[in-house]
Amino acid sequence: MTRYEAVVGLEIHIQIETASKAFCRCPNVYDVPPNSAICPVCTGAPGALPVLNEEFVRRAVAFCLAVGARVNLVSSFDRKNYFYPDMPKNYQITQFFTPLGEEGRLFVIGVDGIERPIRIERIHMEEDTAKSAHLGDRTLLNFNRAGVPLIEVVSHPDLRSGAEAAQYFKKIYDIAVKYLGICRGNMEEGNLRCDANISVRPVGSDNLFTKTEVKNVNSFAFIAKAIDYEVERQIAVVEAGGTVESETRLWNPRRKQTETMRKKTGRNDYRYFNEPDLGPLRLTSDFVEEVRRTVPELPDAKRRRLKERHHLNDELLDLFVGYPAVAAYFEQAAEHYPAGGRTIAALVAGELLRVEDKEHFDAVRTPPEHLASLARLLDGKRVTGPQAKDLFALMRETGKSPTELVSSDARFRQMAGDVVEALVREVVAENPEVVEKYRNGKESLLGFFVGEVMRRAKKAANPVEVTEMVKKELTRQKK
Amino acid sequence: MEQLGIAQIYEAITARNGTLNAYLHVVPRERLTGGEGPLSGVCIGVKDNIAVSGLPLTCGSKFLEHYTAPYTATVVERLTTAGAVVVGKLNMDEFAMGSANTYSAYGPCRNPWDITRVPGGSSGGSAAAVAAKMCDVALGSDTGGSVRQPAAYCGVYGYKPTYGVLSRYGLTAFASSLDQIGILARRPAHIRTVASHAAGFDERDATSIVAPSFSPTVSSLRGMRIGVIGEYEAKMGNAVRDAYERCLDTLRSGGATIVSLSFPEYEQVISVYQVVATAEASANLARFDGIRYTVRADAGSFRDLIAESRGRFFGAEVKRRILLGTWVLSRDYYDSYYLRAARVRTVIFNRWRRFFEECNLVLMPVTTDIAFRLDEVPDPFSLYLEDLFTIPANLTGMPAIAFPASVHRRMPIGLQIMADRGKDALLFDVAEWLEEHFADFTFIERGCSHDAV
Numbered sequence: 010m011t012r013y014e015a016v017v018g019l020e021i022h023i024q025i026e027t028a029s030k031a032f033c034r035c036p037n038v039y040d041v042p043p044n045s046a047i048c049p050v051c052t053g054a055p056g057a058l059p060v061l062n063e064e065f066v067r068r069a070v071a072f073c074l075a076v077g078a079r080v081n082l083v084s085s086f087d088r089k090n091y092f093y094p095d096m097p098k099n100y101q102i103t104q105f106f107t108p109l110g111e112e113g114r115l116f117v118i119g120v121d122g123i124e125r126p127i128r129i130e131r132i133h134m135e136e137d138t139a140k141s142a143h144l145g146d147r148t149l150l151n152f153n154r155a156g157v158p159l160i161e162v163v164s165h166p167d168l169r170s171g172a173e174a175a176q177y178f179k180k181i182y183d184i185a186v187k188y189l190g191i192c193r194g195n196m197e198e199g200n201l202r203c204d205a206n207i208s209v210r211p212v213g214s215d216n217l218f219t220k221t222e223v224k225n226v227n228s229f230a231f232i233a234k235a236i237d238y239e240v241e242r243q244i245a246v247v248e249a250g251g252t253v254e255s256e257t258r259l260w261n262p263r264r265k266q267t268e269t270m271r272k273k274t275g276r277n278d279y280r281y282f283n284e285p286d287l288g289p290l291r292l293t294s295d296f297v298e299e300v301r302r303t304v305p306e307l308p309d310a311k312r313r314r315l316k317e318r319h320h321l322n323d324e325l326l327d328l329f330v331g332y333p334a335v336a337a338y339f340e341q342a343a344e345h346y347p348a349g350g351r352t353i354a355a356l357v358a359g360e361l362l363r364v365e366d367k368e369h370f371d372a373v374r375t376p377p378e379h380l381a382s383l384a385r386l387l388d389g390k391r392v393t394g395p396q397a398k399d400l401f402a403l404m405r406e407t408g409k410s411p412t413e414l415v416s417s418d419a420r421f422r423q424m425a426g427d428v429v430e431a432l433v434r435e436v437v438a439e440n441p442e443v444v445e446k447y448r449n450g451k452e453s454l455l456g457f458f459v460g461e462v463m464r465r466a467k468k469a470a471n472p473v474e475v476t477e478m479v480k481k482e483l484t485r486q487k488k
Numbered sequence: 489m490e491q492l493g494i495a496q497i498y499e500a501i502t503a504r505n506g507t508l509n510a511y512l513h514v515v516p517r518e519r520l521t522g523g524e525g526p527l528s529g530v531c532i533g534v535k536d537n538i539a540v541s542g543l544p545l546t547c548g549s550k551f552l553e554h555y556t557a558p559y560t561a562t563v564v565e566r567l568t569t570a571g572a573v574v575v576g577k578l579n580m581d582e583f584a585m586g587s588a589n590t591y592s593a594y595g596p597c598r599n600p601w602d603i604t605r606v607p608g609g610s611s612g613g614s615a616a617a618v619a620a621k622m623c624d625v626a627l628g629s630d631t632g633g634s635v636r637q638p639a640a641y642c643g644v645y646g647y648k649p650t651y652g653v654l655s656r657y658g659l660t661a662f663a664s665s666l667d668q669i670g671i672l673a674r675r676p677a678h679i680r681t682v683a684s685h686a687a688g689f690d691e692r693d694a695t696s697i698v699a700p701s702f703s704p705t706v707s708s709l710r711g712m713r714i715g716v717i718g719e720y721e722a723k724m725g726n727a728v729r730d731a732y733e734r735c736l737d738t739l740r741s742g743g744a745t746i747v748s749l750s751f752p753e754y755e756q757v758i759s760v761y762q763v764v765a766t767a768e769a770s771a772n773l774a775r776f777d778g779i780r781y782t783v784r785a786d787a788g789s790f791r792d793l794i795a796e797s798r799g800r801f802f803g804a805e806v807k808r809r810i811l812l813g814t815w816v817l818s819r820d821y822y823d824s825y826y827l828r829a830a831r832v833r834t835v836i837f838n839r840w841r842r843f844f845e846e847c848n849l850v851l852m853p854v855t856t857d858i859a860f861r862l863d864e865v866p867d868p869f870s871l872y873l874e875d876l877f878t879i880p881a882n883l884t885g886m887p888a889i890a891f892p893a894s895v896h897r898r899m900p901i902g903l904q905i906m907a908d909r910g911k912d913a914l915l916f917d918v919a920e921w922l923e924e925h926f927a928d929f930t931f932i933e934r935g936c937s938h939d940a941v
Contacts, residue, residue: 049559053775055547055660056539056561060694088771090817094790099774148790150779280817282826285665285768287694 013209013247015240016217017174018166022159022202023185023192024137025068031136031158032059032102039198043151051156053097058286061086065158066290068191069109069134070300072160075184075307076129078113082292084133086284091277094148095139097155104133105281109160109290116309117176119169127177128165135159166206166217171233171240178203178232180308187333188305196227203227205236208253209243219253223267226260235260239267311336319343319350328358334370335362338377345381352384360401374405383411393471395463396421421469429462429470433478436461447483455479489530489681491624494520497531497575500622509597510607510616512536513544514576525571527685532567533623535614536577537584538669539658540564543574547660548582548592548610551801554782561658562693563627563669563686570685575623579613582803583773584629584662586610587637587871588860591805596862599642601899605859608638611672615642618672625682626672631662632761633854633878635670636890640902641859643892645919646672647679650909651885652697654683655690661772663765664695666882676891676919683912700910706917710743714905715847719754723876725857731894731901732853738926739851747847753836757879758872760836763816763829764883770813773806805868833883840884844908849918851905853877854890858899880906887912891919893926 027037033050049057073080087105113129137157142149162181168174182201186194193200208220223239226232238260243253258267283289306314308330315321315329315336329336335357342353361380365372383400386392392400392415400411400421407414415421436458437444447454458479463472492500498517505511511533522529534540537547539557546552560568568574581591589597589612597612599605600620607616611628615638618626628635630648639646647670654669661667671679671686680702687699706712716736724732736746778784778797785796802810816825843850854877860866866874881888881904888906895901907914 052780054539054558055545055552055555055775055781056537056557056656056658057559058657058693058695060692090771090774092774092777092791092794094779097775098771099777100771276819278819280770280814280819280822282767282771282817282822285663285695286661 011248012212013244014212015169015171015236016166016208016210016220017168017170017236017240018206019162019164019168019174019178020204020206021162021164021178021181023072023162023181024200025065025158025160025191026193027062027064027068027158029062029064030156031062031065031134032156033057035156037157039153041153043149043153045153047152047155051097052152053099053155059102059284061287061290062158065134066109066292067300068189069132069158069160070292070297071189071304072162072185072191073110073113073132074297074301074304075189076110076113076115076132076162076181078110078129078132080110080292080297081107082294082297083107084109084290086287086290087281088284090280093138095141095150095155097139097152101135101138102284102287103135103161105279106283107289108133115177115180117168117173117180119173125167127167127173130163130165132160132162135161166208171236174205174236175229175233179229182229183308183331187331188307199227201227203232205232205239207236207239207243209240209247218247219255221253221255221267222257224257224259224270231260231262234265235267238265242267305333319354321351321354325354325358328367329354332367332370335367338370338372342377342381342384345378346385349381349384349388352388353380356380356384356387356397356401360398364405374408375401379404379410386411386415390471390474391415392421393469395472396469426474429466429475430478432462432465432470433458433475433482436465437479437482444483458483489527489624489678491530492621493529494522494531494573497622497624500620501575504600504620505622507598507603508600508607508616508620508622509595510579510613510620510622511576512546512548512579512594512613515543515574520573520575522573523568523571525569527567527682528571530567530572530682531575531624532564532572532682533575533578533614533617533626534564535580535611535626535628537580537629537660537662538564538627539660540574540577543577545660546577546594547584548580548594549776549801549803549806550593551776551783551797552781553593557658559658561669562655562690564658566686566688567682572625572682572685578611578617578626578628580628581610581612581634582806583660583769584610584631584634584667585769585805585809587633587874588862588865589613589638590862590865591803593803598862599859599899601643602859604863605861605899606641606865608641608855608859610634610638611646611670612638614672615639615644615646618642618644618674621674624673625678628670628672629659629662630668630670630878630882631666631765632875632882635672636854636878636881636888636902636904637874639672639890640854640892640904641900643895643900643902644672644674645676645679645892646670646890646902647683647912647915648881648888649683649687650697650700650887650912652693652695653687653699653887653912655688655693655696657690657692657696661768663768664772665768666761666765668882676889676916676923679889680913680916680920683916700912702913702916704917704920705913708743709739709918709921712744712849712918713747713847714739714744715747715749715843715850717749717751717754717850717852719751720853720877723856724853727858727894727896728853728856728901728903731896732851732903735851735893735903735922735926738922742921742925749843749846749850751839751843751880753832753839754876756832757836757883758876760829760832760883761875761879762812762872763825764833766809766813767817767826767829768813770810770817773802773810776801808868836880837884840880840886841908844911848911848914849905849907851903852888854902854904858896858901877904885909887915889915889919891922
C-alpha cells in the first residue's frame with residue numbers, strides 16, 4: 010500500500026507595530042472609533058501619494074535578519090491589482106518582483122525527533138486592507154486598518170505535519186512578538202494571520218500534487234488540527250481514486266473539519282508592475298548593520314547556549330526560550346552565582362513564576378542577586394527547601410536579602426545535627442507499634458517518621474538528612 | 489508680477505465662459521480669499537484634476553460629479569501661501585485622457601481664437617482661460633503633452649517641468665511615472681515666477697526632487713548649441729515648418745549654433761507611451777468603483793456594483809485606455825508589451841541624454857498644424873499619433889516649454905524647446921529671449937481681440 014506524506018507551506022502575515030502607518034502619517038492604532046485614523050492617502054483619495062515609513066523598513070529588516078534571511082539592498086515596490094471592497098485603491102502596494110528578504114530558515118523538531126531546517130522563501134513588505142463589517146444587508150467599511158504595515162513570510166513547502174507547522178508558526182510568533190517586539194501579537198485582532206498551502210504525495214515522490222489553501226489557521230489551538238485534518242482528507246480522496254480539487258478552504262472549529270470556501274477557477278492574474286509612486290527601495294549596508302546590532306539573540310541560539318552553559322532540562326529550556334524576559338532575569342541571577350544555574354532555574358520556575366506573570370514578566374520586587382543568594386543558601390544546605398519557600402516570601406515582603414534574613418530571623422536558625430538526631434530517636438522510641446509495622450515490610454511508613462520529626466523541628470531541619478537519620482535509626486534498632 | 493486684476497478677470501469670465509466652457513466651476517467673487525505675499529493678487533485657474541480643498545474635483549468625469557476635494561494639492565497650497573488666489577476649476581478631457589478637450593463629461597471647451605475650433609487637450613480649459621484672460625496663470629497637467637499642445641493651440645506658454653520639480657501630491661494620477669503638473673501663462677516670466685514658488689521637495693511625494701534654481705543663467709544665445717531632429721521635418725505641416733525655420737533663423741542670428749540630431753526611435757515613442765501610460769492608468773483609475781466618491785450604480789453583488797458603475801460613469805476614451813492597460817499588464821502579455829515598452833523607454837532616455845551631451849536645447853514642433861475644428865476631431869487612433877513631438881519629454885522626465893511662434897489663418901502656432909533634466913531655468917531664459925526677439929509676437933494681443941467671434 011502506498012504511504013503518503015504531507016507537503017505544507019505557510020504564508021504568515023504579521024502586522025508591524027509602528028507609530029504611523031506604512032505609507033502615511035496616520036497613527037497605527039486599533040482601539041479608536043471606526044474611521045478616525047484615516048487620511049487621503051490610506052483611503053485612496055484621488056491625488057494622494059504613498060511615502061514609505063522608515064521605521065517599518067527598520068523592523069522588517071530586523072525580522073529578515075532574525076530568521077537568517079538575506080536582505081536585498083535593492084528591493085521593489087509593486088502594485089497588485091484586484092478589486093475588493095476593502096481595498097481603497099483596488100490595488101495593494103506590495104513587493105512582488107524583488108522582496109526585501111530571501112532565503113531564511115528556522116528549525117523545527119520533526120516527527121522523528123530530529124531537528125530539521127524549514128526554509129523561508131521570501132519576506133516582503135505590504136499594506137493591510139480596510140476591514141468590512143456586515144450589518145444586515147449593508148456592508149460597513151472601517152479604514153483604520155487600511156495602510157497598516159504588514160510583512161508576509163512565505164515558507165517553502167518543507168513542513169511535513171500539523172505539529173511541525175504549529176512549531177514553525179510559534180517560532181515566528183515568538184520572534185516577532187517576544188524577541189523583536191515588532192508585533193502586538195493579538196491573534197483575535199488579526200495581528201498575525203496564517204494561511205496554509207497543503208498537498209499530499211506518495212512518500213519518496215518529488216512531484217507536487219494539487220494543493221488546497223486553508224485560510225486563517227491563525228491559532229495555536231487549531232493550526233495543527235486543521236492541517237492534519239486536511240492532510241487526512243486529501244489522502245482519503247486520493248486513496249478512493251479521486252483527485253484533490255484546487256480550492257480555498259476554511260477550518261470550522263465547531264465541526265472540527267475544513268470546509269470549502271471557494272473553488273479556484275482559472276488563474277488569478279494580479280497584473281503586477283512596479284509602483285511608480287515609490288520607486289525601488291535602496292538600503293545601504295550600513296543601515297542593515299545598524300539594524301543587525303539591535304537584533305537580540307534568537308530562540309535557537311538561546312536554547313543551545315543555555316543548555317551548554319547551565320545543563321538545564323528541556324522543560325526549563327522551553328520556558329526560557331518561550332519567555333525571553335524570564336530568561337534575561339535568570340541569566341542576571343546566574344551571573345551572581347555562576348555554578349548555581351540549575352538551582353536558580355528551579356527557583357525561577359517553582360517560586361518566582363508562582364507570583365509573577367510570565368506573559369508580562371517584571372520581577373522588580375525580587376532582585377536577581379537575592380534569588381542567586383537564596384540558591385546559594387539552598388545548595389550549601391544552609392536552609393531547607395521549606396525554609397527557602399518562606400524565605401522567598403519574606404524577601405519579597407521586606408525587600409531584604411536572604412542572607413540578611415537568615416542571620417536575623419530566628420525561624421531560619423538551623424538545628425544542630427545532634428539535636429535533630431535526638432528528635433529522631435525520640436520519635437522512634439515513642440511509636441513502637443509503627444516501628445513494628447515498618448519492620449514487617451510497610452516501608453511507606455518511613456514518611457510518617459520523617460514528617461513527625463520535621464514537625465517537631467519546626468522546619469529547621471533538612472528533610473533529606475532527616476530521612477537518612479530515620480532509616481539509620483530504624484536499622485540500628487533492628488540489630 | 490504684473491496681473492490683470494480680479495475685476496477684469498471676472499468680467500472676462502462673465503463675458504466669455506458661457507461660450508468657451510473653460511471653467512467648470514468658478515469661485516464666487518465674494519468668496520475669494522486673497523493672501524499677502526509675493527504672488528498677492530495673482531489669479532490662478534486650476535485644472536479640475538488638481539485638488540483644492542472644498543472645491544469640486546470632477547477630473548472631467550461623471551464619476552466625480554458630486555465629489556469635493558478633502559484636501560489641497562501641495563502646488564496649490566504653496567501658491568496660495570505666497571498670496572495667489574484660486575479663481576476656479578478648469579475643463580479638461582476626462583481624467584486627462586485626450587488631445588482636444590472633447591472627452592470632457594461636461595461638454596467641450598472652445599478655442600478663444602475661434603470657437604469652432606478645439607483648444608487642445610487635455611488641459612484645454614487651462615489654455616483657453618489663459619488665452620482669454622480669464623486668469624493670470626493656469627495650472628494644467630502634462631502626461632504626454634497635455635499642457636504644451638493646448639498652449640500651442642491657444643497661443644500661450646505652457647511649461648512641463650523636469651519630473652519631480654512640481655509635487656504631484658493632489659494631482660489625480662493618470663500615469664504616475666509620466667504625470668507632471670504644468671504651468672500656462674501669457675508670458676514666460678510669469679511661469680518662471682510661479683514655478684519658483686510652487687517647486688521644491690515635498691515630503692508627501694516620494695518622487696519629488698529638490699528643485700533646481702530658476703534664476704536666469706544666460707542673457708544671450710552666444711555659444712549656445714541648439715539641436716534639431718531630422719526625422720521630425722517630414723512630419724510637420726507647412727505652416728508649422730515655416731514657423732520652425734524662421735525660429736531657427738532667429739536663434740542662429742542670436743549667436744546659437746544649430747546641431748543636427750538623429751532620433752531613430754522617434755516613432756516608437758507613441759507605442760511606448762501608449763503601453764506605459766495605459767498600464768499605469770488601469771491601476772490608477774481602479775479606485776473609481778462606485779463604492780466611494782459619490783456615484784454608484786444599483787446592483788446586487790459588489791462585483792456587479794463595480795462593473796455597472798464603471799460601465800456607466802466612465803467615458804468611452806477612458807474605458808478604451810483602461811482596457812488596453814489591463815491587457816498589456818496581463819500575465820500572458822506582460823513581457824511582450826509592458827516589459828518591452830519599459831526597456832525601449834530606457835533606450836529613448838539614453839538617446840536623449842546623449843543629445844544633451846551635444847547640445848543645450850532641442851527645438852521641436854508641438855503639433856503638426858493649427859488647432860482642428862470641433863466638427864473635424866480625428867478618430868482616437870489618429871489623435872494618439874498627434875502626440876509624437878510632445879511624448880519624449882514625458883518618457884525622459886525632461887523639461888520642455890511650448891511658446892507662441894506664429895499665426896496662420898488667424899490661428900496660433902506654437903513650438904517647444906526641451907532641455908536636460910534640471911535645466912528648467914535655461915528654458916525660461918531662451919523663451920524670454922524669443923519673446924523679445926522672435927518676430928510676430930504681438931499676436932497674443934490680437935488673439936484677445938477675437939472675443940467677438
